[in-house]
Amino acid sequence: MMQSYKYAVLGNPIEHSLSPVLHEAGYRAIGLDASYERIKVTKETLPATVQNLVEQKFNGWNVTYPLKGEIIQYLDEIDPRARLLGAVNTVKVSGKRLLGYNTDGPGLIRGLTSQGFSTKDKKVTIFGAGGAAKAVALALAETGAKVTVINRSFEKAQNLVELLLAQGYEAATLAIGQTTGNRLLTQCLAGTDIVVQATSVGLEKEKYPYPLHGLRAGTVAIDLIYNPPKTDFMIKSHLQGCEVLNGLSMLLYQGVLAWEIWLDACAPVSEMKTALYQSSIP
Numbered sequence: 001m002m003q004s005y006k007y008a009v010l011g012n013p014i015e016h017s018l019s020p021v022l023h024e025a026g027y028r029a030i031g032l033d034a035s036y037e038r039i040k041v042t043k044e045t046l047p048a049t050v051q052n053l054v055e056q057k058f059n060g061w062n063v064t065y066p067l068k069g070e071i072i073q074y075l076d077e078i079d080p081r082a083r084l085l086g087a088v089n090t091v092k093v094s095g096k097r098l099l100g101y102n103t104d105g106p107g108l109i110r111g112l113t114s115q116g117f118s119t120k121d122k123k124v125t126i127f128g129a130g131g132a133a134k135a136v137a138l139a140l141a142e143t144g145a146k147v148t149v150i151n152r153s154f155e156k157a158q159n160l161v162e163l164l165l166a167q168g169y170e171a172a173t174l175a176i177g178q179t180t181g182n183r184l185l186t187q188c189l190a191g192t193d194i195v196v197q198a199t200s201v202g203l204e205k206e207k208y209p210y211p212l213h214g215l216r217a218g219t220v221a222i223d224l225i226y227n228p229p230k231t232d233f234m235i236k237s238h239l240q241g242c243e244v245l246n247g248l249s250m251l252l253y254q255g256v257l258a259w260e261i262w263l264d265a266c267a268p269v270s271e272m273k274t275a276l277y278q279s280s281i282p
């Protein structure tokens with residue numbers, strides 16, 4: 001008898017998650033009898049949900065906002081990089097044990113390499129120091145990038161840089177003051193190979209708060225936001241001559257990497273990609 005596999009994504013809000021689209025396309029591509037559902041879960045309902053998923057013999061699940069940190073207390077083993085980030089986005093059920101991983105940062109890297117961009121020895125500027133920025137900063141540093149973190153709250157940028165330095169990576173921050181800020185930022189962007197927009201600015205179609213005129217033609221500019229598909233940051237970077245990407249590729253590859261953790265096999269990437277990109281066309 002063919003075994004049927006059960007997966008899910010937990011979060012709140014969750015109704016617009018595109019994860020089922022990409023995973024189900026993958027199951028169809030290889031004829032795997034598997035399901036992937038969205039489950040609305042809050043911090044309060046998380047413990048009962050985890051117990052339920054285990055009882056119902058789910059094979060694994062993804063975790064998204066606001067549960068990536070919260071889930072950790074219910075797991076038996078945490079991958080070292082997920083532990084360092086304090087955030088898990090992928091849980092695998094292995095016998096009676098729940099194992100936690102974080103595929104967000106590696107998802108960004110795999111998206112970049114799949115498009116022919118290398119990050120080794122590259123100068124990378126990251127805007128933001130929240131959960132998303134932390135995940136990509138660590139993954140970029142792991143691949144040998146030299147990271148500069150810029151954040152509205154300077155202290156959070158400093159904390160992220162300290163985390164990277166403590167791991168032995170090259171990292172710095174930039175104090176964006178009222179008068180000196182723009183000049184320093186312009187200089188920094190002029191020497192940047194890759195710039196990553198990891199703040200939440202743009203989700204509500206806001207204007208980008210940081211001046212981007214220092215960016216050079218040829219620099220790769222990535223916005224982690226994928227909905228809306230084009231942000232003010234992307235438009236301004238494009239005007240500077242940058243190669244511009246949104247966050248869809250990171251979304252795709254964090255899912256691909258979760259699939260590979262769950263099934264111990266290569267994922268059917270092209271089918272997953274086609275389904276995701278078609279479903280996200282506004």
Ligand code: ATR
Pocket residue numbers: 127128129130131132133151152153156198199200201209
């Ligand atoms: P996520 O998990 O998506 O990274 P988060 O942890 O809430 O979300 O982080 C949001 C990031 O966007 C933070 O870096 C935040 O800056 P602060 O640390 O100073 O709060 C940044 N951000 C949000 N609104 C911003 C704005 N109007 N201007 C500049 N940065 C902003």
